[in-house]
Every structure is written in structure tokens, then in C-alpha cells.
Amino acid sequence: MAIMYPPEPRPFDDRSHEDKVFEVLRDNLSKEYHVFHSLTIVDGRNTRELDFLIFHPEKGIICLEAKGGPNISIKNGIFYYGNNKPIDNYGGPFNQAKSAMYALMNYVTNKGYDNINRNCKYQYAVWFMDMSPKVVDSWKMPTEASRERLLTNAEMQSEDALITKLESIFALPIKTPDIKTELSEGQIDVLFEDILAPSANLVDIRDAWHSNTVYQFQRMQKEQLALLNYLEEQRMAVINGMAGTGKTVMARVKAQRHAEKGEDVLFLCYNRPLRDDLNNRYAHEHVKYLTLDMLAHEYGCTSGNGAAFHADYEKLADKLMEAVQNGDFPYKHIILDEGQDFGRRNMMVGQEFDVADEYDEESPESLVVSILHDIIECNEDGSFYVFYDKNQMIQANEMPSYIRDAECKLTLYRNCRNTLSIAKTSMRMLQMGIRAQATEDVQPLLSRMDRKLKMKDNVSESEAPEIYICRDEDEVISTLEKVLDEYYADNLKGRLNSAEILTVRGKGKSILDKAPYKEKCVSKPKNLVYGEHQYKKRGEDGKWITAPISTCRRFKGLEADEIILIDLDRKFFLENPQASNIAYVGASRAKYKLVMITMLDNKDCQDILNHIHVTRASRVSPYEKLSQQLNVERKLL
Structure with missing residues (x-):
């Protein structure tokens, strides 16, 4: 499935049937293709509207004009709709697509990125989506048109026909024959971030795993x-x-x-x-x-x-x-x-x-x-x-x-990494520190912080972060292994691509540095960029499950699909003056899933609530109140 920008068609003239083309491109092309619908190109004082732009990092760009209607014809070198209205914008559909292509190339040059043009093939094409190949082949094309650049209803009806046709268009000769599509990672980033997708800017499109979440973050x-x-x-x-x-x-x-x-x-x-x-x-x-x-x-x-x-x-x-x-x-x-x-x-x-x-x-x-x-x-x-x-x-x-x-x-102000639930939990970590140090009523400040997050309605709510409350160290380790098994299952389904274990303690002071648990922590492989060690366990299918281990501070600036916070105990919450900041840094590294593994008893939870000046109703247990305070869902062991 192609990655679409946006994931749903923009407003269009119903007579153009652009929604049909949108669906065919989305459903029949692979994820290596990136398709932009209704793209506006501003070239100096001129503005060009392009129905679709198709980008493939190894093939290049196709500027595509789509025209609907079953009775398109040619008379005296001019294309006409079935109602005898000429298709004469910019001198016809082929000139329209071609001029949009050159406008885009000029725009890239004027932005100072001419090296992108030297490393990317630009092509143009027209799609008469309701016309049959038999009729089209009988036409005497005007001089600016080419059957090689024309798609028909055959490409609407067949995935193989569509892919074959697009590949043949990408392969067509261009004015500068020595240009090949050989874009670097940086050039692809610039092409997306500063040229093609201003509404989707700064999103690493190559790491997209869920189109709905990706679009929410793009917006x-x-x-x-x-x-x-x-x-x-x-x-x-x-x-x-x-x-x-x-x-x-x-x-x-x-x-x-x-x-x-x-x-x-x-x-x-x-x-x-x-x-x-x-x-x-x-x-x-x-x-x-x-x-x-x-x-x-x-x-x-x-x-x-x-x-x-x-x-x-x-x-x-x-x-x-x-x-x-x-x-x-x-x-x-x-x-x-x-x-x-x-x-x-x-x-x-x-x-x-x-x-x-x-x-x-x-x-x-x-x-x-x-x-x-x-x-x-x-x-x-x-x-x-x-x-x-x-x-x-x-x-x-x-x-x-x-x-x-x-x-x-x-x-x-706008969060572009976390789901709303994770962002709330990260904020609650900070609020714990504010509450603990407060000498006066801080509720108005905390309410403003909460309202600011609630205003971000374009962030996905998703599932609540999870908290496990363990009784001893053995239970912490067994819980960690259970969480890793769940991550592995999500990974196999393509939902999550990375997980990181973050300790809130200093280097060498984690529960994972103690015997016998240390035996499960092995040196990182050479291709692992961060984390000095990784936790290793065998899954139910016999395959190894691994997750890098780091401290919260060393992981600053980085992120993972899932973050597993460990070493959250009484001493951390009550004796560490920077506890809220450390937990805030660690929790906010999570993109889609956050799991907190604590070692606390009922009295510890109550002492933490007292420390941050939070009262609870008698019918609510300290465990439950602390979970509510952190905006997390307590998971049973």
C-alpha cells in the first residue's frame, strides 16, 4: 500500500473522479511509493495545481494529471470532454502536466537545491481513467501528447498494468540523458521537508508504520x-x-x-x-x-x-x-x-x-x-x-x-512524538515535582498545564500507559520478561518496531546490574547505536527477544516505539530530588507505548501521595490513586 499525503483525498471536483485514482494508487502501489494529492506549486508569480505527484526514492517523480469521463475525444488536435467542452487548461492535459513538472523543477532550483534536480528524474503523465486502450490507441495524438505518457482504464483495473505502466514512464528518456535518480538520504529528507510536503513536514516518512497515526502526527x-x-x-x-x-x-x-x-x-x-x-x-x-x-x-x-x-x-x-x-x-x-x-x-x-x-x-x-x-x-x-x-x-x-x-x-507547543496519553503521563511526572516542592496552592498552574495538553486534539489518544506494581525484584524481572513477550508479539504484527529499557538509576545501579539478573544482560552488537547492553530472553517460539538498556539521561533526544521504565521504587520517588525530571525524560521518549515497572507496596504508594500533597478518598486504594495521578492503567501481574 502506498503512503498517501493526505491519507484521504482533498476536496475535488466530483466530475474528475480523482477519488477513484486516489484509491487505485493507494491500494495497488507498494509502501516505497509516496503519492501526493492536489499539490500546489508556486513558481515565482505563477501557481500550478497538480492532481497527483508520485515519488519513488529509486525511480524519481511523475507529475500526473487525472481526467474523468468516458467520452473524451480529440478534434483538430484539441482534447474535449464528453460534453464538448475543451480540456484547454495550459494548452491541454499533457501541457498542463508538463508545465507543472517544470514549475516544480524551477521551485526546487529557486530554493537552492539544484543538486536534487541533478539526482532525480522528473516525468509527467496524463490519466484518462474512464477511457479504454482500444479507443485511445485509435486517436491521432496532438504534437504535445504521447501514448507512452497516457494511462487508461486498463491501469485502473489491473495492479500489474498500473505498475508496468508507471515503470515504463519512469524509464522514458529525458532532455538530460545522464541524469539518474540517485538521491541521498539527506536529499530525500529535503525534498519532503522543504518541497513536497509542507503539511507533512519534519515527519520521518520512511519510519511510518500506521497511516492514521502518521497523518495525525503530520498535521x-x-x-x-x-x-x-x-x-x-x-x-x-x-x-x-x-x-x-x-x-x-x-x-x-x-x-x-x-x-x-x-x-x-x-x-x-x-x-x-x-x-x-x-x-x-x-x-x-x-x-x-x-x-x-x-x-x-x-x-x-x-x-x-x-x-x-x-x-x-x-x-x-x-x-x-x-x-x-x-x-x-x-x-x-x-x-x-x-x-x-x-x-x-x-x-x-x-x-x-x-x-x-x-x-x-x-x-x-x-x-x-x-x-x-x-x-x-x-x-x-x-x-x-x-x-x-x-x-x-x-x-x-x-x-x-x-x-x-x-x-x-x-x-x-505541539507534541509530535507521543500519543496524547503518553504526553499526559509525561506531564504528570513534571507535576509530581511541582506538587512536592509547592509551598502554596499550585492547582491553577497544574490545570493550565492540563488544558494545554487537552487543546492538542490532533494528537492520537491511543491506549493508556501501563504500570505494574511489583512486590520484589524477582517479580520485577518476571514482569519485564512478560512485557518483552508482548512487545515481540506486537513487533511480529508490525505494530511496534523498537523497544528500549530505560533505568532511572545511575550507571551500574540498576536492578539489571545485580546478580543473577545481570547474566541476562549481554554486550550490545556493533550495529546498535545506543545502549551499552541489551536484555536477552528466549521467546515462546524459541527465538531470542532483545531490548537495549540505557539510562534516561543518556537516551535524551532519542525515541523508541515502546519505552519500558524500570527501577521505579520508594527510594526513587521519595529520596531523589530530580525524580520528576528523570521520569519525565524517560516517559517522553515513548512514541506509541509506555510501560512502567515499579516495586512498591501499599504504604509506599500512600507515602508518595503524601509527598506530592495528594489526598484520596477512603474507597480508593493508594495503588489506584497513584495510577490515576500518573494517568496510567494498572496492570495485574
Whole structure:
């Protein structure tokens, strides 16, 4: 089944029967095909309306005009409908499709992406969906028309005929014969994100697994697209957004736009797993994905390996200034993702919980970021963007100066990762922290937060996140294995493609680091980008089921179809001052399914409710009230 944009036909003239073509293309083409209905192309002052655009990443683009009616004819070189009305828009249907094709090519060039045109074959065609091949073959075609580019009712009635015809059109010669469709991953991204699908912008179409969910997420990208276009005129800006609002995706697309114009971009990530994921999926010769440590290494400012590794940021600051003075600084644009975390003192290995130390404005890391900011500020053609989440800052005075003092501040509001249920649960995690620290009534604030989420009616509600309340460690492990079995079943059905186990504890402090459970955690394979280990168990069919294991903080900026949160116990909720932020980060990584495995008893639940100043009716158990508070469904063991 082809991926359709949008999933249902846009409004159209009933006489055109475009809905029939829509259904045939959707049902008979494979998922490698992407079909756009009713596409508007603006070329300078001219606007072209195109009935359908068919894209295949290995074949190219076909601009298709569809005409309905069983009695189309040709008289004196002009096409006529059955009511004798000429089909004369733009000089006939073939010229109409051809002009739309050239308008699209010009638009791509004017956007600065002529390299896409050099790596993509453009074709055009006309579909007389109600005309038989026998009648069409008897016509004397006008000079601008070609039987090779004409589809009939034969392609409406046969999947094989349709595919064969489209492949023959893709193979037709073009004016520049040496052009072949050889688009890179980055060029495909730009083609979709900045050219073809502004209403579906910033969605990774290649990972789409459910058309309805995909469309719901596509619709909510208009806010992102508007901000992205606004940034074209802003050299220095900071963009705030809660987890799931698409900051990393937007940052990546911004980098890609510059890169496709041949401009070098430094994309700084807070953690190595995010850097590796971006570099593996979106590598580009003009984008350098690095952490600060990796940047220091590139400038020869590091020493040691492993636990003995040390980055000399003060030396790096000097090297950067030296490079600028010598004219050797290679980057025109700099983008920081998870900008709120740069300048925090490094988390110590062996801490009980997965926490980061306070932000230090005077730290060498902060000095490096400030210098990078100043370098770009002095470059009239450069840009410096910071994407951050203020909800992950524990105190207001931890705001870095490059965020605090920025003149251009923008905010993303719409969630584009999670289902509404998961977004609500992530929000409730934050609210737990607000409640616990409150010295006055905070209900008005919490109500505003809830209303903001409820307003997002274009986010899928989906099933509620799940919580398992276990009595001991053995029960935690057996529950984890049960959850993995359920994930495996969903994976086989094509519903879920990835799962990640996230611990809220620090490295080496999880239940999975204890004997005998540690025996089930094996080293990750080389092709696994993030997570140092993976949990491994044998399924009922005898096949191995595996899931990577990471800490919440190391998984920041990343996502998985299913997230399994573990190590949620009394100590975490009651003794960790950053519990709400850690749980918020972990829960918000889930795209479609969130499972929380806790180890709590009835008294623990009541103590947590007391800690966050929540009362309960006597008829409601502490277990039930805590589940309600977190917007989760309690699952029985």
C-alpha cells in the first residue's frame, strides 16, 4: 500500500473522479511509493495545481494529471470532454502536466537545491481513467501528447498494468540523458521537508508504520514549519519546547537545509548516543555531528581513554579563538541540541540516581559554548541556534546566558512524538515535582498545564500507559520478561518496531546490574547505536527477544516505539530530588507505548501521595490513586 499525503483525498471536483485514482494508487502501489494529492506549486508569480505527484526514492517523480469521463475525444488536435467542452487548461492535459513538472523543477532550483534536480528524474503523465486502450490507441495524438505518457482504464483495473505502466514512464528518456535518480538520504529528507510536503513536514516518512497515526502526527507539523521558515530571517535564536515537540527533528532539518546549499554546519549534541544516531541516519558531508568532547578531540585537546578520558575545554577555547584569527574555523552555522545541558558539571559514574549536577556559568564547557556563540555572531552570514527544554532545568538561575540573553526566543507547543496519553503521563511526572516542592496552592498552574495538553486534539489518544506494581525484584524481572513477550508479539504484527529499557538509576545501579539478573544482560552488537547492553530472553517460539538498556539521561533526544521504565521504587520517588525530571525524560521518549515497572507496596504508594500533597478518598486504594495521578492503567501481574 502506498503512503498517501493526505491519507484521504482533498476536496475535488466530483466530475474528475480523482477519488477513484486516489484509491487505485493507494491500494495497488507498494509502501516505497509516496503519492501526493492536489499539490500546489508556486513558481515565482505563477501557481500550478497538480492532481497527483508520485515519488519513488529509486525511480524519481511523475507529475500526473487525472481526467474523468468516458467520452473524451480529440478534434483538430484539441482534447474535449464528453460534453464538448475543451480540456484547454495550459494548452491541454499533457501541457498542463508538463508545465507543472517544470514549475516544480524551477521551485526546487529557486530554493537552492539544484543538486536534487541533478539526482532525480522528473516525468509527467496524463490519466484518462474512464477511457479504454482500444479507443485511445485509435486517436491521432496532438504534437504535445504521447501514448507512452497516457494511462487508461486498463491501469485502473489491473495492479500489474498500473505498475508496468508507471515503470515504463519512469524509464522514458529525458532532455538530460545522464541524469539518474540517485538521491541521498539527506536529499530525500529535503525534498519532503522543504518541497513536497509542507503539511507533512519534519515527519520521518520512511519510519511510518500506521497511516492514521502518521497523518495525525503530520498535521501537527505546521507550527514547526512556520518556525523553521521564520528562522530563515533570524541569525541567532533559541527554541524552547517540551519533550516530544520535535526540537531534535527541527534542528536536524535546519542543519540539512544549510548543508544542501553547501554550507558547513556544526551540530553539537549533549550526549554521544544522540550524536551517533544522527550521524548514522543523516550523515552529510557538510554537517558535523559532535559532542563537546569530540570537538575537543578534533582540536587535540583531550588525553587518556575510557575512564581516564579528559577533555581540556580551556585549551579548546584557546584553539577555537586561534582558528578564527587564522581564518581556519570551518563552520558557518552552529546548532546546539539539548542546549539546557551544556555547561552542567559531569554526572559521576556510580551515583545512585541518573542525575546531573547544577549548571555552572563559569565552567570551561560554558566558556566554549559562549565562544562559539560569539564567533557566529561576528559572522554576518552565519547562524547560531539553540534547542532546549526549560522543563528540564531544576532552578531558574541555571539558565545559560546564551539562552537567557537571546534576543529571539521561540517556543514549540505541539507534541509530535507521543500519543496524547503518553504526553499526559509525561506531564504528570513534571507535576509530581511541582506538587512536592509547592509551598502554596499550585492547582491553577497544574490545570493550565492540563488544558494545554487537552487543546492538542490532533494528537492520537491511543491506549493508556501501563504500570505494574511489583512486590520484589524477582517479580520485577518476571514482569519485564512478560512485557518483552508482548512487545515481540506486537513487533511480529508490525505494530511496534523498537523497544528500549530505560533505568532511572545511575550507571551500574540498576536492578539489571545485580546478580543473577545481570547474566541476562549481554554486550550490545556493533550495529546498535545506543545502549551499552541489551536484555536477552528466549521467546515462546524459541527465538531470542532483545531490548537495549540505557539510562534516561543518556537516551535524551532519542525515541523508541515502546519505552519500558524500570527501577521505579520508594527510594526513587521519595529520596531523589530530580525524580520528576528523570521520569519525565524517560516517559517522553515513548512514541506509541509506555510501560512502567515499579516495586512498591501499599504504604509506599500512600507515602508518595503524601509527598506530592495528594489526598484520596477512603474507597480508593493508594495503588489506584497513584495510577490515576500518573494517568496510567494498572496492570495485574
